[in-house]
Amino acid sequence: MAVIFSRVVAPAALIWLLLPFAHGEQITKITTDQNPGKWEGWGVSLAWWANIFGDRDDLADIFFTKKSTYWSQGNQTLPGLGLNIVRYNAGACSSSTVNGSTISLSSSIPVAKQIAGYWLDGESIHPASSSWDWTMDANQRSMMLKAQSRGSNIFELFSNSPMWWQLSNHNPSGSSSGGDNLPASQYQNHAIYLSTIAKYAHDHWGVTFNSIEPFNEPAASWWKSTGTQEGCHFDATSQKALIPILHREMQIRGLSKTIISASDENSFQAGLNSWNTITEETEKSYVGRMNVHGYQGSSGPRYSLQQAARKIGQGVWDSEYGDKDASGDTLLQNLMRDIQLLQPTAWVHWQAIDGSGWGLIKGDINSKTLTNASHKYFELAHLTRHILPGMQIVNTTSSNVVSAVNEHTKTLAIIAANWNDTQTLTFDLSALSQVPADGTQVRSWITDRAGDKLYARGENLVISGKSFSTDFETGTVMTFEVDGVSI
Numbered sequence: 001m002a003v004i005f006s007r008v009v010a011p012a013a014l015i016w017l018l019l020p021f022a023h024g025e026q027i028t029k030i031t032t033d034q035n036p037g038k039w040e041g042w043g044v045s046l047a048w049w050a051n052i053f054g055d056r057d058d059l060a061d062i063f064f065t066k067k068s069t070y071w072s073q074g075n076q077t078l079p080g081l082g083l084n085i086v087r088y089n090a091g092a093c094s095s096s097t098v099n100g101s102t103i104s105l106s107s108s109i110p111v112a113k114q115i116a117g118y119w120l121d122g123e124s125i126h127p128a129s130s131s132w133d134w135t136m137d138a139n140q141r142s143m144m145l146k147a148q149s150r151g152s153n154i155f156e157l158f159s160n161s162p163m164w165w166q167l168s169n170h171n172p173s174g175s176s177s178g179g180d181n182l183p184a185s186q187y188q189n190h191a192i193y194l195s196t197i198a199k200y201a202h203d204h205w206g207v208t209f210n211s212i213e214p215f216n217e218p219a220a221s222w223w224k225s226t227g228t229q230e231g232c233h234f235d236a237t238s239q240k241a242l243i244p245i246l247h248r249e250m251q252i253r254g255l256s257k258t259i260i261s262a263s264d265e266n267s268f269q270a271g272l273n274s275w276n277t278i279t280e281e282t283e284k285s286y287v288g289r290m291n292v293h294g295y296q297g298s299s300g301p302r303y304s305l306q307q308a309a310r311k312i313g314q315g316v317w318d319s320e321y322g323d324k325d326a327s328g329d330t331l332l333q334n335l336m337r338d339i340q341l342l343q344p345t346a347w348v349h350w351q352a353i354d355g356s357g358w359g360l361i362k363g364d365i366n367s368k369t370l371t372n373a374s375h376k377y378f379e380l381a382h383l384t385r386h387i388l389p390g391m392q393i394v395n396t397t398s399s400n401v402v403s404a405v406n407e408h409t410k411t412l413a414i415i416a417a418n419w420n421d422t423q424t425l426t427f428d429l430s431a432l433s434q435v436p437a438d439g440t441q442v443r444s445w446i447t448d449r450a451g452d453k454l455y456a457r458g459e460n461l462v463i464s465g466k467s468f469s470t471d472f473e474t475g476t477v478m479t480f481e482v483d484g485v486s487i
């Protein structure tokens with residue numbers, strides 16, 4: 001790191017050599033601008049990795065606790081991510097015969113992505129009847145319960161597609177054109193399906209779903225009968241029609257602690273379009289939170305979404321994020337943008353286990369193989385282990401620095417990355433109402449680009465004049481904790 005030059009170089013050459021490597025300084029002010037709402041937590045979707053690996057205690061420990069686990073597949077010691085939010089996918093598939101028909105599957109959907117649903121036919125709405133089979137989908141349910149027993153406390157039930165027999169073409173991957181595939185006459189059955197699962201989970205599994213999300217990227221045009229996964233398109237006007245029906249079925253079953261979230265659109269722009277339609281006038285009260293996916297990357301109207309949700313007094317989740325950059329840099333850049341502009345109260349990763357750079361741990365659900373944890377795993381650990389539920393996010397003046405305060409323990413957490421040349425990063429705390437005295441120690445953790453340090457403890461730094469500084473090599477991520485801070 002730093003500037004490398006020989007002491008014997010003549011002054012003119014020295015200046016010439018120094019310039020391209022000029023060791024810059026970035027000063028970041030931690031502000032008192034607070035995001036709306038307290039931080040609710042970090043999560044992961046169980047579709048589809050838990051359908052295959054849902055019976056494994058080691059994976060439950062790695063994702064849902066903060067203890068260290070030795071991961072022999074990578075010869076790595078993994079700091080547990082301590083995720084507290086679980087998204088459970090209500091399946092759409094069954095091998096039952098309904099009115100003489102059976103499921104019509106895309107030839108491209110792998111077995112591992114055919115999620116077994118609980119409602120076998122439309123014969124009875126009573127969960128104790130033979131129309132329902134509650135032994136289905138054992139692996140995904142097993143991981144949800146392992147997560148709960150390890151401390152996860154927020155659960156969302158979501159749907160990629162309604163049960164196949166409710167669909168126009170009986171195909172849980174979509175219609176042939178990519179348009180609506182659930183006839184309006186089946187809206188109530190979709191609502192009964194989801195609210196009955198939530199009621200059954202409360203009564204029999206001890207899981208209270210905090211929210212039900214009846215759609216998954218519903219405005220997208222790629223949910224087609226030839227698809228590789230479960231999916232179902234809903235025009236925004238169809239979403240708007242279905243939501244009050246779901247609300248009513250939830251009320252009938254007494255699900256007073258469960259809200260409806262919507263619409264899990266793929267991009268911020270699509271999310272804004274659907275939100276504006278479904279929350280028009282009379283429908284307002286039926287939706288309890290905006291959910292949006294983060295696949296638009298660094299672009300899209302993040303702040304407009306935050307304002308649209310706030311306008312009717314609601315919060316936002318980035319309810320599904322994934323990308324194929326195993327380094328974690330793309331994830332961290334987009335996540336920091338989310339925190340500063342979308343201002344969600346929760347952030348949920350898509351597949352915990354996947355290939356091609358997408359997973360936190362590399363693996364393949366089809367061949368049921370697991371290898372090492374990616375660099376991305378360790379970068380994400382900086383956030384999930386230090387920005388904790390109940391903390392208050394405060395804005396900073398740099399796009400590469402996020403910060404949160406625990407107002408009970410008076411601990412400030414700062415997560416910073418440097419994607420520029422090696423430089424000194426200085427953190428100025430002077431805007432905060434209480435800052436510790438000169439000489440106070442600042443704890444640190446570090447992940448470097450080469451992977452020599454993967455969420456390793458760094459040296460303690462020292463507060464001086466309401467600020468502290470340290471050098472950052474290119475690609476480094478660091479976390480700092482300062483005690484004795486108040487907004």
Ligand SMILES: *[C@@H]1O[C@H](CO)[C@@H](O)[C@H](O)[C@H]1NC(C)=O
Nearest residue numbers: 071072073074075076077452
């Ligand atoms: C596993 O990692 C340890 C510590 O980095 C190293 O000493 C050891 O040689 C590694 N073992 C294998 C089999 O790679």
Ligand SMILES: *[C@@H]1O[C@H](CO)[C@@H](O)[C@H](O)[C@H]1NC(C)=O
Nearest residue numbers: 098099100121122123165166
């Ligand atoms: C099966 O057919 C009967 C009679 O046409 C109809 O009432 C019922 O809704 C059908 N069931 C399903 C699940 O489509």
Ligand SMILES: *[C@@H]1O[C@H](CO)[C@@H](O)[C@H](O)[C@H]1NC(C)=O
Nearest residue numbers: 074372373374375376451454
């Ligand atoms: C995981 O394994 C791949 C391929 O063997 C390697 O390139 C990568 O650096 C490893 N990741 C970490 C974080 O060690």
Ligand SMILES: *[C@@H]1O[C@H](CO)[C@@H](O)[C@H](O)[C@H]1NC(C)=O
Nearest residue numbers: 033340341395396397398399
């Ligand atoms: C947070 O700070 C960044 C950088 O100063 C700024 O671009 C952004 O608008 C701020 N966020 C809000 C919501 O004001």
Ligand SMILES: *[C@@H]1O[C@H](CO)[C@@H](O)[C@H](O)[C@H]1NC(C)=O
Nearest residue numbers: 026398399400417418419420
């Ligand atoms: C990188 O440097 C440029 C200018 O040199 C600055 O505007 C930008 O904020 C820096 N970005 C990061 C991530 O440090």
